[in-house]
Amino acid sequence: MPLNEYNPSEIEGKWYKKWLESALFTPDPENEKEPFVVVMPPPNVTGSLHIGHALNMTLQDVSVRYKRMRGFNTLWLPGFDHAGIATQWVVTKQLEEKGINKFELGREKFVEKVWEWVPVARNTIKKQIETIGASCDWTRQRFTLDEGFARAVREAFSKLYKEGLIFKAPYIVNWDPKDRTAISDLEVEYKEEKGNLWYIRYPVVDDSGKETGDYIVVATTRPETMLGDTAVAVHPEDKRYKQLIGKRVKLPLAPEKRTTWDGKEVSNLIPVIADDYVDPEYGTGAVKITPAHDPNDFEVGQRHNLPMVIVMDESAVMNENAGRYRGLDRYEARKKIVEDLEKSGLLEKVEEIIHNVGHSQRSGAVVEPYLSVQWFVNTKELSKDAIKVVEEGEIRFIPENWKKTYLNWMYEIRDWCISRQIWWGHRIPVWECKDCGHYNVFSDDIYESIPQKVIFNMYGDTRIGQIFSFQEVKNYLYGQNFNQPDKTNLQFYEKFVFNTQIDQLKDEENLKEFLNKNYIKVPVMNPEGIEEEEKIGFVPHTVFFLYANGFIGKTFDENDVFDAYQKNKNMIRFIYDTVLNGIKKEDILEDKEKLKKWLFDHAYGNCKNGRIFFTEMQERFSIIEDHIRETKYYINLKCEKCHSHNLKQEDDVLDTWFSSALWPFGTLGWPEKTKDLWSFYPTSLLVTGFDIIFFWVARMIMMGMHFMKEKPFGDVYIHALVRDEKGEKMSKTKGNVIDPLDMVEKYGADSLRFTLAALAAQGRDIRLSEKRIEGYKHFANKIWNASKFVLSNFENNRGKVFKDLSALRLSYDDKWILTRLQEVIKSSVKAIEEYRYNDYANGLYDFFWHEYCDWYLEFSKERIYKGTDEEKAAALSTLIYVLDRSMKMLHPVMPFITEEIWQKLPFKDADYLPVAPYPEVDNRLIFEEEKQLIEDLKEMIVSIRNVRADFGIEPSRKLNVYIKPSDQRFMSVIQAMEPSIKLLAKIENLEVSEGMERPPNTVVAVSKKAESYIDIAGTIDIEKELKRQEKILKDIQKSISISEKKLSNENFIKKAPSHVVEKEKSFYEELKQKEEKVKKIIESLREVQTS
């Protein structure tokens, strides 16, 4: 069936579905073929993909599709990033628009809202990725906050903690006062801003604290932080201040007593200390030291053991340490303080300066260096192997210059602050014991059985609490999974998390039994409808709880109850605090005598101590059982140190990048030793942008080396940033993103992909213009129409087309295009393997358009329309052959149009193009001589066309042309190709002979292998022709002189490589011949002129 007009939207929709149905992108880990693995950088679930993602996806897909066609067992694993702060930000905004405040909503409800949003964003993005044609394996789709990742994160955290590589410490962090969270160094953006440098006098005091009248002047850009000063530092060798070292100064404006972060009192008389850190040349040579609000000062403070005074709260509002400035915003306080200093004559001067101010990448707020207690990863330790593997070239950066960037950063890596004071993310798996203060870091290692691990993971995930109901567990386990909508969460656990069947949780009965057996039951009473005197209080509930869970037996006395209570006091208190906080606690249980009495009164009045029977008990307590609303279960977590149940999990969540750092192995099943992990780790290639080399790439390498003892990937291709037409960075937060779907709609995914690949030269930013995409749509159209031509002729000549070209009588042009094809196959492979996507795309563009279409197709027409069967067979078979290879080569970059066309071709060697073999060079189809002859023929045709244009002869006018070839060989080519030549050069009559003399009134076109005499049918303007030829001669002679200069240079002959010299020589010869020819023409023209 012939093709209609090219309409991308008609053909792009259908193929993707078919590919997925045929599972072309789902590799088998047991396959013996060499693997090629790429993990997709997971897009954030914040909105939709921008053009930068499209570039990222396209480049990955080109490499992945290419490798798949080369026969690799190819896996491209897709997924999504929960993107902590970014996603929380998006949802917060959405809620604010509805007038909902997240703090009023509360953590649990807020996180629910985020979970509602995530699939919305996820599905949009997924659809975009599909629309672009990414050949990734959706059956392995993952999420950085899915069940498996939650487990992997806890495992990683716990291991690192136990190895001493994670610690909690007070430290200066970058504090975002708007979002009220710490952020990492990398999340701070510095911008140059105008500011002031205030010079402030600190009065020197004597031993008794009285001002001596001297001052020491310090300079600061942030005067409000002076309230937190605990020293003034000078350089130890600075003569100006030497005598002041050890003395004290009085901190102006500060209250007499301030309190350090850990509750100690600090006076407003602060010491002058000596430290090398101070640059005596800079400012006044004296520096105020604010250890709690400046990173450098913090270090000075550590060295000198200075107290640390925090003067602001989490929102950057001045706190009680600020005395009379308390309650003011930091900038109001700054203003006020400057005013007050001025009034009291303590402000020496003000200088205007330009300085770098740190802003939060996310919220834009000015970052406040702030002392707080945070969790850190000791990256110095982890960086060792991560440095080695890059230094030794085991991991390769492309382009290579990123290696240096990476290493420089790694050499000076700082501890990584991983705690974030937000709600959306992996909650830090640390449970602080409220009784002994011990930090318990739990992973599911504390359980033996898989079902228990599952429940623990659900708990650690905060999907269920430490106290949970059957219903909650059931709903979750049997509910739809986020990654794999056709699976339940339990099935996801089985397949992706534990890699095993979990029968004990499979149906409700088993599940209930499992819970009853393994967890402490907490009866939750229904207080309504109970008579006042029977209302369940703390004591009866506790006794029942102890009884129901077997802490005391069927028979018991006050000793049993007392002991059991004492043993489980923390747990009971915890449970009561959590689920029964309406009930008043009583101290009866703490006192054996009271307890005895109570038991006697309430439970077993007429029975003897220790011998009450169950039935009687039940009679009394039936009232309680009647009022059990439901039974909850309690996860029996205990402090490792004091066994208290009074544990509280950290509220903070982990930096998103902590989980994405595990991406290359977490997605493959780690910490389980799965087949996927075994077969597909380490991965082969990572394609990403340079903006996340530190955030992500470096951390994946560190974590990969640490946990897998092996690099996470071999090659790291760093692509350019796609900028908008103004050259500005597109970013999620700026909102200047371009929706690639618009481009797809207008120009088709193939055109968009081709554009991105063609622009992806290594090392430079891409400034994308829509024009460019439009241009490449024209290319797609060209492919379409050329194919239409080939296919329709094939339809009309089915029997005359052959797969094997060796049996055919190939003509010069067949051999030429086949030779060119081999060369292009070779260069395309080289380009793609070296990640020169632009060369790959442009190489194919040129070949297909300017050789296959512009020349070969045109050459072939004569034989197709008028040739013998034998000639038709050769031409059509070659056309089909080259088209087939071209579609294969173009497929990685233009998957849809190539599939559409290829499916219509004969001799298919696969069901679908994504799994068809990439073309290999066939040495039998290389014909050097014929290739050269056709190149010469092309030049001859162009020279004739040039004459037409120069003389303004319309293409419709056919000319008579006489050709004098320079040798016999070329003459036979002309004869063989005569009809085509006539067609291409629009010639009416063509005469060829070696002894051809220029007929009168003809214009001459000189080419390498021929002189063509063109009868332009009319008297020629001799003047004009002379001028034209003289110009040609001049150009030739200019080249000759350059060439002569080279060849006459002894050193060139001696030192240049021989092939260069040879080339130059033959080039010179050619020029000389041409010069000769042109000279003769000019001569004859002159003769005509004078006669």
Next chain:
RNA sequence: GGGCGGUUAGCUCAGCUGGCCAGAGCACCUCCCUUACAAGGAGGGGGUCAUAGGUUCGAAUCCUAUACCGCCCA
């Protein structure tokens, strides 16, 4: 302040380890609706490759310096 990169045609950019008098797309000019394609065809104009030195037989390509632009880190 430290580091990295850029400066090539009017615009957007290629040009890999130095080797045919520098290329593409778009834009521009001329001619053409020739049965695959006007989303096309044929032809054309346009650059002392930022500047100044240097290395070399040979430099857009390597080195040094300068200017301007951009990015990253502190």
